[in-house]
Amino acid sequence: MKSIAVYCGSSLGASEIYKEQAILLGKFLAQEKITLIYGGASVGIMGTIADAILKEGGSVIGVIPTFLEQREIAHKDLTELICVDTMHERKAKMMELADGFIALPGGPGTLEEFFEVFTWNQIGLLQKPCGILNINGYYNKLIELFDHMVAEKFLQERSRNVFYVDDNYESLFSKMRTYEPPAIKTY
Template identity: 65%
Template sequence: MKRIAVFCGSSNGASHLYVEGAKQLGKELAKRNLTLVYGGASVGVMGAVADAVLEGGGRVIGIMPSFLEKREIAHKHLSELMIVDTMHERKAKMAELADGFIALPGGPGTLEEFFEMFTWAQLGLHQKPIGLLNINHYFDPLVELFNHMTKEQFLHEQYRSMALVDDEPSRLLERFHAYEPPAVKTYR
């Protein structure tokens, strides 16, 4: 595992713990010599995780659609900034480059990115680990929804377990390294 894609908010959120948790993840990525692949912004939780990786001497690849770069939120000190045309191209490039995916607190865009990677894993389009860094219990309602989906038989337990959840960056990354993907979903 060499590169981890992180999906997260361009806002700081209501609690300072979200930015602090992002910084902890960034430090851990740098310490483990894992390249951060992310949306390329200098603001919010996004900027915090990128800054922490860079401060730790790590490598950061940002991928940003041109319309967002024009709003002047692109991080100016990244190892590499790739400009793409659309949000779809951004996700495709992140999926191509990353060996695993972590969602930090964020809004609908963060969840949409996470769910696409979760769905692709379920369908066998990739066999990379996916996880939620559950900072300040942010993802507790989502985890409860996963449990409800499983109980109601819309999410099989073997696929439910694909979404690795932890509140500690080092433990989550250890689980990524030990990850064994389940068999590909079939409908027979």
């Protein structure tokens, strides 16, 4: 993997552990020479992981819609900042540039981005690994919901396994490196 898109919050969250883990992940990505593809902001967990990678001499590409860049939240010190017109273009560009995807703690926007790559992998429009870094059990309820979807037959077990979950970034990357795209879903 040469690049990874990280979806995460534009706030720091309620616990210091989110920031701490974002810094550790950033250092890891820089050491592994994996380029970060992210939303381009200087704030929250987004800014934290970008700063950590840049501090270690790593590469960071931000993709930000013009309306957010105009609100002065764009990170000014990135390796590259790509400005696009819409949120849809942002997601498409990030999908194009990234070899894989990870969700860190975040809000509805983080989930929306993750769900799109998960869904696209499930139906065969995308064939790249995706994972959830479950810091401090943040995504436990979401994981329970996926398990409930399987139990209620709204999600096939093979589709549930399209993404990886781990509370350790090194272990998550180890799993993602072994990714094999599933057979394209048929009905």
